[in-house]
Amino acid sequence: MYIYLFSLLGNVTSTAALGTLTMLMSTIGQNMLWGKISDRHKMRAQLIVVGEITAGLTYILVFFLHKSYIDAGMNFAAGLALITGLSILEFFWSMSDVGWAALVTDITTPENRGNFVGTTNFIMSIGRMTGIILAGSLYADGLGFKHGTIFYIVSIMLLIGATIMWLVAKNITSSPRSPNSVPQTKSKSATSAKSEDKPPKQNEKAFHWFLIALTIVVLGVASTSQIFPLFLKLNEGLNTSDIEVSLILSAWTLGGMSASIAAGRLADKIGRTSVILAGLSMAVATPLLYGLAPNVLSMALVYGVNGTAFMTLQTAGFALAGDIIPDHRRGRLLSRYNAVMALSWGPAGLLIGGPLADVQTSVLGASTRTAYINTFAVSSILVVSGTLVFVAKVRKDRYSSL
Numbered sequence: 001m002y003i004y005l006f007s008l009l010g011n012v013t014s015t016a017a018l019g020t021l022t023m024l025m026s027t028i029g030q031n032m033l034w035g036k037i038s039d040r041h042k043m044r045a046q047l048i049v050v051g052e053i054t055a056g057l058t059y060i061l062v063f064f065l066h067k068s069y070i071d072a073g074m075n076f077a078a079g080l081a082l083i084t085g086l087s088i089l090e091f092f093w094s095m096s097d098v099g100w101a102a103l104v105t106d107i108t109t110p111e112n113r114g115n116f117v118g119t120t121n122f123i124m125s126i127g128r129m130t131g132i133i134l135a136g137s138l139y140a141d142g143l144g145f146k147h148g149t150i151f152y153i154v155s156i157m158l159l160i161g162a163t164i165m166w167l168v169a170k171n172i173t174s175s176p177r178s179p180n181s182v183p184q185t186k187s188k189s190a191t192s193a194k195s196e197d198k199p200p201k202q203n204e205k206a207f208h209w210f211l212i213a214l215t216i217v218v219l220g221v222a223s224t225s226q227i228f229p230l231f232l233k234l235n236e237g238l239n240t241s242d243i244e245v246s247l248i249l250s251a252w253t254l255g256g257m258s259a260s261i262a263a264g265r266l267a268d269k270i271g272r273t274s275v276i277l278a279g280l281s282m283a284v285a286t287p288l289l290y291g292l293a294p295n296v297l298s299m300a301l302v303y304g305v306n307g308t309a310f311m312t313l314q315t316a317g318f319a320l321a322g323d324i325i326p327d328h329r330r331g332r333l334l335s336r337y338n339a340v341m342a343l344s345w346g347p348a349g350l351l352i353g354g355p356l357a358d359v360q361t362s363v364l365g366a367s368t369r370t371a372y373i374n375t376f377a378v379s380s381i382l383v384v385s386g387t388l389v390f391v392a393k394v395r396k397d398r399y400s401s402l
Helices: 003-008 011-041 045-069 075-107 114-141 147-173 191-196 201-222 230-232 243-272 274-291 298-322 327-345 346-360 368-395
Strands: none
Touching: 003 011, 003 114, 003 274, 011 045, 011 075, 011 191, 011 346, 045 075, 045 147, 045 230, 075 114, 075 327, 114 191, 114 243, 114 298, 147 346, 191 298, 201 243, 201 298, 201 327, 201 346, 230 243, 230 368, 243 274, 274 298, 274 368, 327 346, 346 368
């Protein structure tokens, strides 16, 4: 989509607006509307079904709107129509994000939540890679979007998913299951027992500190995502081909896939915070190694570890959030968690990585390679800062080690 948008708009800034605006609309929808509806009416599966159907139908409408501008020879307007239409679509589609997050937390317990989330993330990663491969094979220099083939396939898949969810929704209880309501058993972990006397207000306070730490970390990790592919293409660097860039970027997804299941199981066995700290350590180290990688394979390995770090944080982080959020506020507070994770869609690179690199090259006269490497170092510094907040305000709380 970004490649197609660039062919219509002709500049990077306008193209990058897609990720930023969709993230903002998703955040607004989840926090101002859908999270409250989810908690007030105990709607989980219903939000998923309605959100997926709405998205599927809206994709078709957005396609025809942009196609009308294409036919009129107004390519720039067609690109803006896509950005505007997909941003509005994301506002309504985000109800599905709230529904999924709250539903997963409802149907799991502290004893199995990490493993379940890890398995789910693994399946999602397979779907993401399949989608990338399918879209790449159908792209055909933009014809896959221009003729609507990719839009139609996306809509059909969303409607199929909504139908399946509607069929199984009757078997899902509409009342959220609080971890505190799980019966006592001899096999119940001590950490779960400790959580039972945790007042909701204290849980919510710990969650907000966790969000602050996570915000800093996500901004640091994602601030380099937009300049990293450009760094790979530099003549004074690896000077990679398009195929080699694809190999390196695919390594990130593969690393994340391998981490999802392992991180989830470890989070259940040794604790959420220990796994999160392992992910943070990898997130700190990998950007510092980008400038040292001597060849494509070593860069793919390093970037694969970065993917491992991100998915480790996402898996164990969601499990921790599910543990410490009061059950009666799951929809609203998980909406905030989703908003923080959505910072990786575009705003981090647009607000931090991109400007930081541009200032060094345009104002300070640094070489492009040097500017990028310095930006990678700033990424690590931000992650270190978030880690310190996490250790000081979350990990020390004895209830957060669920």
